[in-house]
Amino acid sequence: MGIKxxxxxxxxxxxxxxxxxxxxxxxxxxxxxxxxARDDGILIDATYGRRTRxxxxxxxxxxxxxxxxxETVAQRLNSKSSEKIDLN
Structure with missing residues (x-):
């Protein structure tokens, strides 16, 4: 089983x-x-200061x-070229 x-x-x-x-x-x-989520400490901000989209x-x-x-994230999710790591 791999991790995408x-x-x-x-x-x-x-x-x-x-x-x-x-x-x-x-x-x-x-x-x-x-x-x-911010108040509970479970927010992860990966925007690097840019606008959240x-x-x-x-x-x-x-x-x-x-x-x-x-839409871009969804395309990457459905893409075959996404990084896949095999755990075997």
Whole structure:
């Protein structure tokens, strides 16, 4: 079994197996989720100071902020060229 890794921008990589959703940060409920995650210490900001364009929700309840468009992250998730590491 291999682990598929997805580049979420600026050299940051996330395990594709852990991603539940990739959403836009525009709506009020998502903004509340981001603030609650920040308060709880489970927010990972991978934007390098740039505007947040995608919010990645993981199965461990971590929220990851990315400066890459959600569509781009989704394309990378579905791409065959994504980094795959074999654990055997």
């Amino acid at each position: 890794l997805i580049n979420i921008g600026f050299g940051n990589i996330v395990s594709a197996n852990r991603i539940i959703a990739i959403v836009s940060p525009e709506s009020a409920p998502i903004k509340r989720m981001i603030q609650e 995608a919010v990645i929700i993981t199965d461990s309840d971590h929220i990851i902020l990315s400066a890459v468009q959600p």
